[in-house]
Amino acid sequence: MKILDDFLAKVGTDKVLHFLGGGFICSLISFVVILQEPTLTWWQKISAVTIGAVFVLVISILKELLLDDKPDWKDVWAAMLGSLLVYLAVALGVWFEFLMN
Numbered sequence: 001m002k003i004l005d006d007f008l009a010k011v012g013t014d015k016v017l018h019f020l021g022g023g024f025i026c027s028l029i030s031f032v033v034i035l036q037e038p039t040l041t042w043w044q045k046i047s048a049v050t051i052g053a054v055f056v057l058v059i060s061i062l063k064e065l066l067l068d069d070k071p072d073w074k075d076v077w078a079a080m081l082g083s084l085l086v087y088l089a090v091a092l093g094v095w096f097e098f099l100m101n
Helices: 002-011 013-036 042-066 073-100
Strands: none
Touching: 002 013, 013 042, 013 073, 042 073
């Protein structure tokens, strides 16, 4: 638990929440897109995550500009890093699909 506390103290709870929120929002949108089209090829499944990532980018920028007193662009970067995990998760799922066939 000390490692987690040290990490949160160094990075900050705000950045961790932006990371988790960005990944969560990106995954929701990406998986809806992927599940709507059952005939997507492997590269289309991975590239479908871009729709979710662009959405996260847009809402992160809007949030920083409209809702915060002073924009913190590191929050946008943290949210986009969360979206990167969704690319990795979908790529892993595509790889598992190849292994099963």
